[in-house]
Amino acid sequence: MQPISEQLNGKRIIRVFVTKTNATPIDPLVVINKSPGLFDEADEVHISVLFTWDINRAEVLAKQWQSVASVKLGGPALNSYGEEFEPGMYVKKGYVITSRGCPNKCWFCSVWKREGHQVRELEVKEGYNILDDNLLACSESHIIKVFDMLRRQKEPAEFSGGLEAKRLKSWHVELLKSIRFHQIWFAYDTDDDLEPLAEAGKLLREHGIGITKAGSVSHKVRCYCLIGYPRDTFDAADRRLKTAYSNGFLPMAMLYRNGSDPEKDWKKFQKYWARPASINRMCRDNTKVYRVGET
Numbered sequence: 573m574q575p576i577s578e579q580l581n582g583k584r585i586i587r588v589f590v591t592k593t594n595a596t597p598i599d600p601l602v603v604i605n606k607s608p609g610l611f612d613e614a615d616e617v618h619i620s621v622l623f624t625w626d627i628n629r630a631e632v633l634a635k636q637w638q639s640v641a642s643v644k645l646g647g648p649a650l651n652s653y654g655e656e657f658e659p660g661m662y663v664k665k666g667y668v669i670t671s672r673g674c675p676n677k678c679w680f681c682s683v684w685k686r687e688g689h690q691v692r693e694l695e696v697k698e699g700y701n702i703l704d705d706n707l708l709a710c711s712e713s714h715i716i717k718v719f720d721m722l723r724r725q726k727e728p729a730e731f732s733g734g735l736e737a738k739r740l741k742s743w744h745v746e747l748l749k750s751i752r753f754h755q756i757w758f759a760y761d762t763d764d765d766l767e768p769l770a771e772a773g774k775l776l777r778e779h780g781i782g783i784t785k786a787g788s789v790s791h792k793v794r795c796y797c798l799i800g801y802p803r804d805t806f807d808a809a810d811r812r813l814k815t816a817y818s819n820g821f822l823p824m825a826m827l828y829r830n831g832s833d834p835e836k837d838w839k840k841f842q843k844y845w846a847r848p849a850s851i852n853r854m855c856r857d858n859t860k861v862y863r864v865g866e867t
Contacts, residue, residue: 583615586640587662588633590619590626595663595703595732605629607636614641620662621647625829651686659697666727668699670718674706676736678761680798680828700727707731708739719747729753734796738768745779753792760816760823761798769795773820782820789855791848795821799845800838801828810860813845817855822848 588603589596596602601614617637621630627649634643646652647662657669671694673687683705691706693714698721707715722729734757735744748756760769773793776782782793795816799809809825816823825845827838844850854860 584613585616585618586612586614586637588617588619588637589622590630590633591622593622595667595701597660597662597664599660605633607633608640612640617641617643618662619643619645619647621645621649623829624649648682648686651682654687657694657697659699663703666699667701667703667732668697669703669733670694670696671704671707671710671714675709676706680761680801696721698725700725701730701732703733705733706736706739707733708736708744712743715744715747719751722751722753727754731756733757734759736768737765737772740768740772740775742775742779745775745781748781749779755792755794757794757796757824758821759796759798760812760821761796766815769816769821770819777820788852789817789820789822791822793821795823796826797823797845798828799825799842800835804828806837806841806860809841813851814855814858817851822851 584601586601586603587597588606590605592604596604617640619630619634619637621627630645630647630649634645637643654669654672659665659668663669671691673689673691674681674683675689675691677684677689687705691709693710696714696717700722702718702722704710707718710718729751730753732755737758758769758772759765773782776793782790797809797813797816799812813823813825823845825842827842844854
């Protein structure tokens with residue numbers, strides 16, 4: 573079987589990723605943070621940069637791969653404007669983007685700066701993990717097409733890109749009930765997210781989503797929580813994460829980065845709030861992670 577990039581483009585395109593994530597493609601023409609070998613051949617080399625702290629390394633790799641073929645350097649960290657989605661090209665097969673852009677202008681987010689304030693609806697390709705910036709900002713007809721596609725998949729759906737709580741409606745929840753899903757993700761990043769998040773949690777529970785038979789918070793309903801941004805404190809972050817839990821969402825701490833390496837204490841804090849078992853324990857017992865400065 574030919575590598576997926578040849579099937580899609582009629583070219584041999586090597587894609588070089590500085591950092592590997594769960595979404596990184598795994599076909600034979602994917603290279604992770606390596607210089608070219610003696611026998612590497614390609615029509616083009618694409619270097620994908622996900623994180624700003626990888627830019628310097630990506631520039632070094634670009635120079636090294638120029639000996640193989642013409643090099644294109646791009647990715648979210650370089651504010652590359654997204655075009656039509658090509659399955660399996662820059663994300664693993666099964667991950668899918670059906671729209672780009674977001675009407676919100678969150679201060680910590682680069683999506684609206686890179687992709688624009690208007691949501692652009694793309695052709696709906698096959699996949700089960702939805703990575704859209706703001707799926708619920710799309711038209712009703714587009715959202716219905718996405719769920720029709722998800723019903724055809726063998727794998728349960730995942731909404732890793734996140735669903736915006738303030739846009740969640742009853743008909744969206746009915747669509748969620750019509751499919752199998754592994755996890756749905758929301759966000760509690762700023763204070764004004766709390767009221768919509770609480771309403772979304774209530775709406776989900778009214779439709780039987782989010783609470784296990786034992787009455788605990790379901791691992792299927794998750795919430796990204798931004799922590800460690802300027803003037804944030806450990807106590808404030810702890811309260812936000814536990815508040816998300818009390819509203820029916822299993823939180824995941826997302827450490828703010830602005831091109832620099834976060835402090836060691838914030839890294840340790842984030843690790844505790846990234847493990848479901850420790851999250852449930854801390855929220856159930858109302859305990860804190862650790863005293864700041866402890867090793």
